[in-house]
Amino acid sequence: MLEMSNGSQHQTMKLSKNSWILILIFIILLLFFSILFFFRSKPEYVSKVDIALGTTVKVVVSSDKDPGLIIEAILREFHRIDRKFSVTDPKSVISQINKSENPVEVDEETAFVIERSIALARATEGAFDPALGNLITLWGFDRINDSAFKPTIPSDSQIEEALEKSGYENILLENDVVILNNSVKLDLGGIVKGYAIDRGLSIAKEMDPEATGYIDAGRDIGIIGPKFGGEYWAIAVQDPRGDSGEYIDLVYLKKGAIVTSGDYERFFMMDGVRYHHILNPKTGYPIRETISTTVISPDAMDADAFSTAAFVLGSEFSAVLLPVLGGQGLFVDAQNKATYTEGWSFFKEKH
Amino acid sequence: MRQFQSRVKENNYTLFQKRDLYLYTILIFFVITAVYFGFAFSKGSVVEVRINGTVQYRFSLEEEGQKSIQSNGKRLMDLLIDQGDIRIINSQCPLHLCERGSLKQSGVLVCVPQKVIISIVRDEEPVKDTDGIDLITG
Structure with missing residues (x-):
C-alpha cells in the first residue's frame, strides 16, 4: 500500500503484483550486497616493499593475528642485519673486524654467521668464499649502489695483490674471537641476504606459527607457509637474457627457499663487456662460463651460498655436488643452455 | 490461451502502470548511482x-x-x-x-x-x- 498526495485529493494507490515482486528482488539484492560489504573477509595477504641489504625486500604475509605487525618485525630485522653486517658502514661489526689488526671478540650471532660461512666455504671447496673483501672492494662491487660509483677495471697486478689477501683459510674463529690473517677482509654479501630471509621466516613463525606468505629479497625467496594455507607457490625462474619477467622454468614450493645468482644482478658494462659481481676466487675475475644459477634448499642461507658456489663451479660439477649438500639446482651456461640436478624435476610438479 | 488472456484481464496484469512510475524512477536512480560509484572507485589507481x-x-x-x-x-x-x-x-x-x-x-x-x-x-x-x-x- 502506498499513500500519495495529489493536490487536495487523497488517493490510495495499489501497486501491481509486478511491482511487489520487483521491490522484493530489490530488497533481497540490497540485503545480499550489504552482507557482502559488511561481512566480507579481510584481504588474505598483506604486503610491503622496502629497501635493505642493497636490494628490494618484499614481505607478503597472511595471518589471523596482525600481518602488518609481522611484516614490520621482519623488515626491522632486515635493517638490523643490514647495519650489522654491512661492509661499507664503518660502524658495522664487519667493518670493525676488517679494520682491526688484533683479534676481535664478537657476539654470538656474528660468530654463528662467520662459522657457517666458513663451513659453507669448506663444503664448496672455496667456490663460495666469505673472505674476498679486498677483491670485491678493488672491483667496486661493494659500492655499486652508490650514486657516485664510477666503474673501473683493475689491472692484473692489482688483482694479483688482492688475491694474495683473500681466502677463507685465513679466517680463524675460536671461542667467539675472530682473527683475520694475511690482511684478508670479510665480505658476507654472499650469505647475509639468505641469513636475513631465514631470520625473517623464524620471526614470522614465532609471531604466528600458522602464518603463510613469503619473503622476497631481491628475488631470493623464502617461504613462510603455503599459499592460502595449503597450496603451492608458483615460482618462475627469470630468463637471464630475457626481459624482466620472462622465465625459463617454473617450480612449485610450499616451504624452503629458492635463490638465484645471475651475472645480470650487479654489473657494469665497459667496451661492450659485462663485468659482474660473482668473482672467481682463483683468478679474481668475473666468472664467464655461467650466467645464472638457481638453487632450492631448506634454508635460504645455504641456498644463497650454494648458488654462488654453483655459479663458480659450473654446471657439470655443481649438478653432482649440490644434491650431496642438500640442494637442487638449475644452471645456465654462457651459451644460454640450461642443465638441472636430478632432483630438480621434483619441484616442477605439484605433489 | 483465451483462458490466460481473460485471467490477465481480470487481474489487471500489466508490466507498467502509470502509478508504478514513481517506484521505477526511484529504482533506476539507485541502479545508476550504484553503477556510477562502482566505476568511480575502480578507476583512477x-x-x-x-x-x-x-x-x-x-x-x-x-x-x-x-x-x-x-x-x-x-x-x-x-x-x-x-x-x-x-x-x-x-x-x-x-x-x-x-x-x-x-x-x-x-x-x-x-x-x-x-x-x-x-x-x-x-x-x-x-x-x-x-x-x-x-x-x-x-
Missing part, C-alpha cells in the same frame, strides 16, 4: 612514490606524461606514465637498473641507490587465487 621510506609524490595513472621526481632539490629521475603503465627514465643512479621493466610487469619499481620505491596503491589482494605465476626468482 594512484601511484605512490616513496623516497627513503616517506611518501613524497602521488599521481593518478590517468595523468599521462612525464613527471619529475626530486628530493632535496635534486632531480632523481623522471616517471613516464603512458596508457596506465609507468616506466622510470633519466634516472641519476649509476647503473640505470631501475629503468628496466615497467610497473605493470613487476608490480613495483625500485631504484636501490636512490632509495625510491614506486607502487600502485589500490585495495587489492597482493596474492591472487589463480594458477598463474606468483613470483619470480632471479
Whole structure:
C-alpha cells in the first residue's frame, strides 16, 4: 500500500503484483550486497616493499593475528642485519673486524654467521668464499649502489695483490674471537641476504606459527607457509637474457627457499663487456662460463651460498655436488643452455 | 490461451502502470548511482612514490606524461606514465637498473641507490587465487 498526495485529493494507490515482486528482488539484492560489504573477509595477504641489504625486500604475509605487525618485525630485522653486517658502514661489526689488526671478540650471532660461512666455504671447496673483501672492494662491487660509483677495471697486478689477501683459510674463529690473517677482509654479501630471509621466516613463525606468505629479497625467496594455507607457490625462474619477467622454468614450493645468482644482478658494462659481481676466487675475475644459477634448499642461507658456489663451479660439477649438500639446482651456461640436478624435476610438479 | 488472456484481464496484469512510475524512477536512480560509484572507485589507481621510506609524490595513472621526481632539490629521475603503465627514465643512479621493466610487469619499481620505491596503491589482494605465476626468482 502506498499513500500519495495529489493536490487536495487523497488517493490510495495499489501497486501491481509486478511491482511487489520487483521491490522484493530489490530488497533481497540490497540485503545480499550489504552482507557482502559488511561481512566480507579481510584481504588474505598483506604486503610491503622496502629497501635493505642493497636490494628490494618484499614481505607478503597472511595471518589471523596482525600481518602488518609481522611484516614490520621482519623488515626491522632486515635493517638490523643490514647495519650489522654491512661492509661499507664503518660502524658495522664487519667493518670493525676488517679494520682491526688484533683479534676481535664478537657476539654470538656474528660468530654463528662467520662459522657457517666458513663451513659453507669448506663444503664448496672455496667456490663460495666469505673472505674476498679486498677483491670485491678493488672491483667496486661493494659500492655499486652508490650514486657516485664510477666503474673501473683493475689491472692484473692489482688483482694479483688482492688475491694474495683473500681466502677463507685465513679466517680463524675460536671461542667467539675472530682473527683475520694475511690482511684478508670479510665480505658476507654472499650469505647475509639468505641469513636475513631465514631470520625473517623464524620471526614470522614465532609471531604466528600458522602464518603463510613469503619473503622476497631481491628475488631470493623464502617461504613462510603455503599459499592460502595449503597450496603451492608458483615460482618462475627469470630468463637471464630475457626481459624482466620472462622465465625459463617454473617450480612449485610450499616451504624452503629458492635463490638465484645471475651475472645480470650487479654489473657494469665497459667496451661492450659485462663485468659482474660473482668473482672467481682463483683468478679474481668475473666468472664467464655461467650466467645464472638457481638453487632450492631448506634454508635460504645455504641456498644463497650454494648458488654462488654453483655459479663458480659450473654446471657439470655443481649438478653432482649440490644434491650431496642438500640442494637442487638449475644452471645456465654462457651459451644460454640450461642443465638441472636430478632432483630438480621434483619441484616442477605439484605433489 | 483465451483462458490466460481473460485471467490477465481480470487481474489487471500489466508490466507498467502509470502509478508504478514513481517506484521505477526511484529504482533506476539507485541502479545508476550504484553503477556510477562502482566505476568511480575502480578507476583512477594512484601511484605512490616513496623516497627513503616517506611518501613524497602521488599521481593518478590517468595523468599521462612525464613527471619529475626530486628530493632535496635534486632531480632523481623522471616517471613516464603512458596508457596506465609507468616506466622510470633519466634516472641519476649509476647503473640505470631501475629503468628496466615497467610497473605493470613487476608490480613495483625500485631504484636501490636512490632509495625510491614506486607502487600502485589500490585495495587489492597482493596474492591472487589463480594458477598463474606468483613470483619470480632471479
